[in-house]
Amino acid sequence: MISVNEARERILLHFQPAAIESLALIACANRVLAVDITAAHDLPLFDNSAMDGFAVCVEDTYASGTTLRHAEPRSVSNRQATTLNVVADIPAGSAPTVILAKGETARIMTGAQLPAGANAVIPVEDTDFNNREAGTPAPKTISFAKIVKMGDNVRRRGMDIQAGAVILNKGRTLKPQDLGLLAMLGIGNVQVYKKARVALLSSGDELLDVDAPLESGKIRDSNSYVLAALIESAGAEVLRLGVARDTRESVEALLQKAIHEDADLILSSAGVSVGSFDFIKTVIESKGRLDFWRVNMRPGKPLAFGEYLDKPVIGLPGNPVSAFVGFEIFVRSALARLSGKLDESRPTIKVRSEKEIESDGRESYLRAKIREENGVRIASLTTSHQGSGNLLSLVQADALLIIPAGVKCVPAGQEVEAYLL
Amino acid sequence: MISVNEARERILLHFQPAAIESLALIACANRVLAVDITAAHDLPLFDNSAMDGFAVCVEDTYASGTTLRHAEPRSVSNRQATTLNVVADIPAGSAPTVILAKGETARIMTGAQLPAGANAVIPVEDTDFNNREAGTPAPKTISFAKIVKMGDNVRRRGMDIQAGAVILNKGRTLKPQDLGLLAMLGIGNVQVYKKARVALLSSGDELLDVDAPLESGKIRDSNSYVLAALIESAGAEVLRLGVARDTRESVEALLQKAIHEDADLILSSAGVSVGSFDFIKTVIESKGRLDFWRVNMRPGKPLAFGEYLDKPVIGLPGNPVSAFVGFEIFVRSALARLSGKLDESRPTIKVRSEKEIESDGRESYLRAKIREENGVRIASLTTSHQGSGNLLSLVQADALLIIPAGVKCVPAGQEVEAYLL
DSSP states (O other), X not given: OBOHHHHHHHHHTTOOOOOEEEEEGGGOTTOBBSSOEEOSSOBSXXXXXXXXEXXXXXXXXXXXXXXXXXXXXXXXXXXXXXXXXXXXXXXXXXXXXXXXXXXXEEEEOTTOBOOBTOOEEEEGGGSSOOOOOTTOOOOSEEEEOSOOOTXXXXXXXXXXXXXXXXXXXXXXXXXXXXXXXXXXXXXXXXXXXXXXXXXXXXXXXXXXXXXXXXXXXXXXXXXXXXXHHHHHHTTOEEEEEEEEOSSHHHHHHHHHHHHHTTOSEEEEEXXXXXXXXXXXXXXXXXXXEEEESOBSEESOXXXXXXXXXXXXEEEEOSSHHHHHHHIIIIIHHHHHHHTTOSOOSOXXXXXEESSOEEOOXXXXXXXXEEEEETTEEEEEEOSSOOOTTOHHHHHHOSEEEEEOTTXXXXXXXXXXXXXXX | OBOHHHHHHHHHTTOOOXXXXXXXXXXXXXXXXXXXXXXXXXXXXSOEESSXXXXXXXXXXXXXXXXXXXXXXXXXXXXXXXXXXXXXXXXXXXXXXOBOOTTEXXXXXXXXXXXXXXXXEEEGGGSSOOOOOTTOOOOSXXXXXXXOOTTTTEEOTTSSBOTTOEEEOTTOBOOHHHHHHHHHTTOOEEEEEOOOEEEEEEEOTTEEOTXXXXXXXXXXXXXXXXXXXXXXXXXXXXXXXXXXXXXXXXXXXXXXXXXXXXXXXXXXXXXXXXXXXXOHHHHHHHTEEEEESOBXXXXXXXXXXXXXXXXXXXXXXXXXXXXXXXXXXXXHHHHHHHXXXXXXXXXXXXXXXXXXXXXXXXXXXXXXXXXXXXXXXEEXXXXXXXXXXXXXXXXXXXXXXXXXXXXXXXXXXXXXXXXEO
């Protein structure tokens, strides 16, 4: 039986990023960049005001006080008011044409371009111009006592980003703030990887639709709901193929449908164990090959990987917790690679086990609650039992504790790795 | 100027969960439950096999060995094979009609209902029946030496969930595993809260569309992209109203559109500072009231809240980082309450500051990278500067460090709270 790591490596060999598409920026949240993004111009694109106020030339503000003891005054107390003539009014979005001469200022709004001759902005709050009503005309003169230093309240061209800088890397999953940066740089269409398409089927004569009346011996198909939501949470598209009955023909028909839809991955649940009614393995082998069908893990040992007519097929176990864990450990990585994501592995955190945990020597993924005490994350198994059919344990859990292969006992207080759910 | 907490509390007073709708289970991922969910029946619904194997009565397995020294044997070594007649074949999904008599067994598949008379299952691997091909008929007899205990490999009715138990609480955001539990319980339509609808506008004559050619003094509208993606990430729907020009009429027209669309919240960016061209405040006050328009925080001081024709309006600052932070601190909580979420506050984590951090006494939200060393999370400010217009600092950041109001200096190594981004 192969290890979890070997199984993951063997699976990943079969996946490459999907094709690239150009997408309107508005639709790019959570999509994966297919190219490095380089700034075509500086940001800010021009010197601009960081405040609503008045654009001034700092040298001008030294002169108009009467008796200044120093060339550059050090305190407000030995300083008198500077008075300047307001010669222009610069709203944000306008292109200032004025050139400030000695003794002159211009009213300027936040974000507006600094006029020639100015090298600082004095905020409106620090002047004698107290009328702040929307639409008020600019005053004729302003006075202020506050010391102004070169560059005060000015955002200089290129101070955030310089033209030519790589600002977002290929393989990054785009966050809201990234979209803003792309907008600032005028990138209205973005090269992203196409979404991976996953054909999803369940299998088993025992499965009923969620709306069907119960029948003796049957259960409702839950995996298709869980797995479809997981596929979408991984940024991929799901093609719901439905439930294959326990016949060779039914399984074959659904796999053919997946081929016809040209899915990037065929994902099934159930039908890969040693049960006599498990036809998935034999159907795959009839038109492809099975690479492995058991992994040394718990839950999730009967996990199959192969190819059917050259399409990768991952066969997850039928038990709901096993199917979920198999998805998180193998399918999520495969979808990350298919989606071109830079970071394919799911991050783990370190936690401390509250109590002793027994394991059976397989790499185990146990459902746990995490709490933080004095900066230490403490994990305790869910109150609901760890059976692979018990979905409630997953619903209660914050994390999957990873007990490595070969370990039969984790002492209380020991550090353990965990995937946050 | 009011504190961040007071501002948040004043805002939240105006929001209540939206109406409830009944939604097909398939569409419920990430939606918020509007009712407690009670299990209508036990899970599992019937005693069933946890393995592919043979259903047996444990008492039967004691008898057929020859010389057993104890009533219940302790080791395989002093034990001989048990042989039983296979009288039935029970695939998953069938309703077994057989009643096992002494010396009898039934082949049974994983998940299949246990027949009457059986109280344990012996896995196929532990028997002499080695033919595991799909579709193979069951054997006439099986033999095995392994000790079987009462209940081995049997999942008993109700062992996961008992009828009447509350399994998911009102206000929970539904995860993939939750959908599985709902499916198992036959809940094909779920009562969830309607998505909150947010009318979004930017304002300012300086704003260009992302695709428009640059003009001197103008910048591209980035906030509408960032805020739309944030709204959707919070599980709400965005109604894009576009950009209001710097006239009273333009602002009024967009607010009227939001009223016409019956949005749950009107969200604007820019236009709430003291600039003479800021009409949003005056328009709001003309048909409603402004509760506050400044908050003691950095970035994001010019943040307004009020009502326009009885609709709540949050006016975010125009600087991209300020708008983002304002969203995370105020709008996300408001949307959580509108969406009926149980947990409205965003979780924070504790980190240690790598270097000394200066602050200006306002409650500050600084962009930082987080790394983990020996189980300690260490935060360092982004290399890109902390200016409120510098979106690159957010793109680089993993978290917002929260420096409390009144603090002017955080020493190196001190614990600080942070929101993960």
